[in-house]
Amino acid sequence: MSFISYFIDGIRLGSVYSIIALGYTMVYGIAKMLNFAHGDVIMVGGFVIFTVMSTWGLSPVFAVLLAIILCTVLGVSIERIAYRPLRKAPSLAVLITAIGVSYLLQNLALIIFGANTKSFTSVISVPSLKLAGGKLSISGETLVTIISCIVLMIALTLFVKRSKTGRAMIAVSEDKDAAVLMGVNVNKTIAITFAIGSALAAIASVLQFSSIPSISSTSGAMPGIKAFVAAVFGGIGSIPGAMIGGILLGIIEILGRRYISMELSDAIVFLILIIVLLVKPTGILGKKHHEKV
């Protein structure tokens, strides 16, 4: 039974990675940039929830809603202020800027909230599910995380495939100029992508900090980087790739931690990135680029 419960815990962690990885992969697909500040948006979401619940003593629903709104505004603002002026700049300049934004957010959090790790009260109050006569127990956090992940994936897939804005996103990701010729406002489409990615990051922060109830200014960095690995693992730019990559990575990390080594679990995650890049540089569902003339 312990293997199954580790496995389920892996799916829980993987669900969080998937939701974060979606933000990376969508932004990469459409703006062709790696937004390394994405992980820190999760940290900001965490501090918003912490402030609303622990400092102000308000309800978790309000905390979650405020986190989603503020993270969305933050993501769109970062894009508008830091990335949009660099639209035609070399990709290295954009990358360095993203790293700069990441450190800026971390240090702002450090100034505002201090260096001490804050402990969290879980936002999610769902009773745990007992299976197999009480031998297998799945926590409420795990249930909510996995169900949220499934619902978000379905909603996002439908949005991208069925809506006009979703089609415009695919068009921009494939050929910006051709999309402009159709009348698509590329800047607006990129801003919408950042808004969606950041809202997802806020939801990920709710799920992440409910399971790991402590937060500091660097709390977003590690899950952010691992979600990036998940996105690359699944094939960066691919939405189903981010989902599969995230889930697999979560399972590998938890099982690695239990059965191989507690200390090496992070190393195993990054080792996998290296192996994937060596064997299949485009990731599991990565697209090969070839055009018909």
Place this chain on the structure above:
Amino acid sequence: MLEVKDLQVYYGVIQAIKGISFNVNEGEIIALIGANGAGKTTILHTITGLISPKQGEILYEGTDLRKAPAHKIVSMGLAHVPEGRRVFSQLTVYENLLMGSYTRSDKNEISDTLQHVFKRFPRLEERRGQMAGTLSGGEQQMLAMGRALMSKPKIILMDEPSMGLSPILVEEVFDIIKSINKSGTTVLLVEQNAKKALSIAHRAYVLETGKIVLEGDAKELMNDESVKKAYLGE
């Protein structure tokens, strides 16, 4: 309808378009012909706002297109079929056509236009659910033209529509351009296939390294000795 005055375009320090002026009247097919690198594609890209000119005016029905953002131009009635088709390979044929009507909102009118496009290109209707990336070159060209028609343009800019197509398909494509024009849409056609372009155009401009070297009635240009020698291979 469309008037280009003293257009100058630079790529860095290199001047690609060296002061070009031409005009397109309503109902015409105008051909811009010339060899590779003459600047034909650059002109079309400048008109639809993908490139900014250094100097010159682009007047479309009296308004200066230079002041309009690129994504607003299609809703003004100006559609562009880019070189190399540039269909969205990850979208289906039907979704590509919907992208063509992106700036329109009336669902009934859009579905009317879609029926017109399907009537003109029956092949597209047969393949409406197929990914555009899996179409043949000829079908992709039809899709690119159909997609442009979905915006109900008053003028359509076509960049090398015959490129890479078999002779039979080239014939078909030019017939379609003619019939699009007959149904009331003005056409600005850029082509390397000068013979075919001149055969359907009303007037034409001959470009050489960023300048217009000849202009006039298409039939007359076809009989012009220098044009025959340089572009028609006679």
